[in-house]
Amino acid sequence: MNRRLFVALSLFWIALTQVVEGCTIPVFRYALDRWEADRFKLVLPAEVAAKPEMVDLMRPLRAGGKANLDIVTDRSGQTKAATLFFPRDEAQAAWSGELSSASLAELLDSPGRKQLLKHILEGDSVTWVLVDGATPTDEESAQRISKRLAFLEQAAALPIQDPNDPDSQLGPGPELRLKFQVLRLRQDEAAEKPLIAMLAGPKGRVDAKRPFAAAVFGRGRVLGAWQLDELDDAGLEDACMFLIGRCSCRLKNENPGWDLLMNVDWPKRLEETQQARKNPIKAAEAVSPVASSNEIMVPETAKLTAEPLPAASGIQGTPWMLWSGVGLLGLVAVMLMRRS
Secondary structure, eight states: OOHHHHHHHHHHHHHHHHHHSSOOOBHHHHHHHHOOOOOEEEEEEHHHHTSHHHHHHHHHHHTTOSBSEEEEEEOSSOOOSEEEEETTEEEEEEEEEOOOHHHHHHHHOOHHHHHHHHHHHTTOSEEEEEEEOOOHHHHHHHHHHHHHHHHHHHHOOOOOOOTTOGGGOOOSSSOOOOOEEEEEEETTOGGGHHHHHHHHOTTOSSOTTSOEEEEEETTTEEEEEEEGGGOOHHHHHHHHHHHHSBOOOOOGGGSSOEEOOOBOOHHHHHHHHHHHHHOGGGHHHHSOOOOOTTOOOOOOOOOOOSSOOOOOSGGGGSOHHHHHHHHHHHHHHHHHHHHO
16 A cells, blocks of 8 residues: 555545544533523512512522522612513523522422423433423323423433543433433412423424423433424424434534523532432432422424424534545545545
8 A cells, every 4th residue: 555545545534534423412401511501581660679588588689599590680760570581682581580489489480380390300311391281181191202202212212422532421310321301390380380381482483371391411401492282292302312413513502402400509419419329328408408399201203393403413413514534535535545
């Protein structure tokens, strides 16, 4: 083999290995390890913010609180009531009303979010939250989705992890596993109204008054929300396969979805979960002790009409330009071989 041919084949192999190997961490775990939750904005009218009881109530949140929340005082007089806005989106409020210790507690946490946290810290890949009215039709949808997810758990697989690959090192947290969960919330649950509004998403992604489903992963990130009567098997599979596929895009803002407001110190909880894995006796202390009565089983089928998802796994997630380069290098190698 002459030198030119050796160089050409070496370049071809380098390009091929760079394309194929890459980061093998699944999207859902990469998000848990590395994506900080976007911050909501709670805007207070100046007269409300000045009340002594409100100053005391806001102090723990202003001084490095755990929640992904910023507190802003509106001195222009335009804000008439306390209003919670989605991150980077003040066109639609997630909540608005009279702020008190009770209403603030419901904004920051709820039984549904405690259950979501439990699933996340147990290592579940994605939790499908079904918001419905528990009608016979809703029950059929829940059964269908549960069966389909159970099938996907058996048929799918996570990317193979190389513990020696520096680009694919997992952060502290639960054991990496493939598990799909379902959490059902009633549309009329007063304690879950803020959460339901957040799950429905900014700019009215779905009609929250009609049954819908939302896929939650990472640090409380919603991949998307879909009306239950539009969620078919193909859509359900597409969303799940994207989340368990290797993370082809490492920038959070280039991936679809939005975040929930959660009152969680993620680095601390993930580190506690990691330590609990080493000491199973303390495992119960590392996971939120929540057994919400809202939880019902897990979900089978769907027609996703959402924004197109980025390619998630293996060769399908590889940019076409890289493969074009690989093909060109292969052609050069063949030409050099013929000349030699």
